Amino acid sequence: RLRQDEMEQRVWDIKEQLGSRLFIPGHYYQKDEVIQFADATGDSLQLAKVAAENKEAEYIVFCGVHFMAETADILSEPEQTVLLPDRRAGCSMADMADIKQVRTAWNILQDLFGDTMIPLTYVNSTAAIKSFCGEQEGATLTSSNAHRMLTWAFSKKERILFLPDQHLGRNTAYDLGVPLENMAVWDPIQEKLEWDGDLEQVQMILWKGHCSVHEKFTIDNVEEVRAQHPDAHIIVHPECSFDVVQAADENGSTNKIIETIRQAPAGSKWAVGTEMNLVNRLTKEETEKAVFSLNPNMCPCLTMNRIDLPHLLWSLESILEGEPHHIIQVDEETKQWSLTALDRMLTR
Numbered sequence: 001r002l003r004q005d006e007m008e009q010r011v012w013d014i015k016e017q018l019g020s021r022l023f024i025p026g027h028y029y030q031k032d033e034v035i036q037f038a039d040a041t042g043d044s045l046q047l048a049k050v051a052a053e054n055k056e057a058e059y060i061v062f063c064g065v066h067f068m069a070e071t072a073d074i075l076s077e078p079e080q081t082v083l084l085p086d087r088r089a090g091c092s093m094a095d096m097a098d099i100k101q102v103r104t105a106w107n108i109l110q111d112l113f114g115d116t117m118i119p120l121t122y123v124n125s126t127a128a129i130k131s132f133c134g135e136q137e138g139a140t141l142t143s144s145n146a147h148r149m150l151t152w153a154f155s156k157k158e159r160i161l162f163l164p165d166q167h168l169g170r171n172t173a174y175d176l177g178v179p180l181e182n183m184a185v186w187d188p189i190q191e192k193l194e195w196d197g198d199l200e201q202v203q204m205i206l207w208k209g210h211c212s213v214h215e216k217f218t219i220d221n222v223e224e225v226r227a228q229h230p231d232a233h234i235i236v237h238p239e240c241s242f243d244v245v246q247a248a249d250e251n252g253s254t255n256k257i258i259e260t261i262r263q264a265p266a267g268s269k270w271a272v273g274t275e276m277n278l279v280n281r282l283t284k285e286e287t288e289k290a291v292f293s294l295n296p297n298m299c300p301c302l303t304m305n306r307i308d309l310p311h312l313l314w315s316l317e318s319i320l321e322g323e324p325h326h327i328i329q330v331d332e333e334t335k336q337w338s339l340t341a342l343d344r345m346l347t348r
């Protein structure tokens, strides 16, 4: 068994040996022991763009979760191979919607609303769901472009089926002026629309999914911070619940949170409602500011954390051995339609 410093040295050596044949994108929520090796870091949108731009690397070792590696495969060239260092690195939110459930929902909802709906899916979803959206004239979105994509979708149809994160859907639509009274929730387990009013009124149909990390931030956390640090700014990710987002001072994508704190004046205080590895990194980097988690018990993303140094090394060694492990490959038909859905986002 190698010690930590030996593993690190081995990863540096392999990176040097493979040179431009290897590309490692890393999401901001990855552990420090992994992110130090990333050739590009970013939020979901930035990493999708980076994956689309890189035409050179033979191997893309994706340090993030499964849906991100799928997106990289969809956007990459046929001769590029995408690897995920640990196949168990999924996303609990993406797991809350599977394609069978989505097709069932769409059929039932079409009986209620006819041809007045357009599906939008957060990139935190399977390739099959992205593909469904592409086929039904819809698109993908991320937390960085959610306002733009909802505005686009409303220019096409009267109502949006928003997958799979109810909070991002609700928070964004509310910002755009859709009242809460016009938002219904689709329960995929009960196969039922939670709604007892006039159907004509429905503008947003929110899939009943959530992020298990961001849902852990509560109104109690906000009140405690307001009481203990009245001078702190509270900034949260829009995957947090509606109440928390409304009670915070600001909300935005991972990238917006980072930029806001980096640009803030020295001496300012920030209570942050997002993933723990990122908050800890900001605390360390922004030494002239006080940066801490909005939830004192902190909120790690357990699946992001499955990508650790031993798994990264194991993945890289498998390339050298000529038998790359955990290849993420989306089938051709799914690829085609999900590319359509992603392109509608990337070109806007």
Ligand code: 13P
Pocket (backbone or CB within 6 Å): 042, 043, 044, 045, 124, 142, 143, 144, 211, 239, 253, 254, 255
């Ligand atoms: P962004 O990276 O788009 O902010 O999304 C956050 C997230 O939960 C990624 O899984």
Ligand code: SF4
Pocket (backbone or CB within 6 Å): 029, 065, 090, 091, 092, 093, 094, 124, 211, 212, 213, 214, 275, 301, 302, 303, 304
């Ligand atoms: Fe999924 Fe939430 Fe983890 Fe992002 S932070 S990968 S949405 S569980």
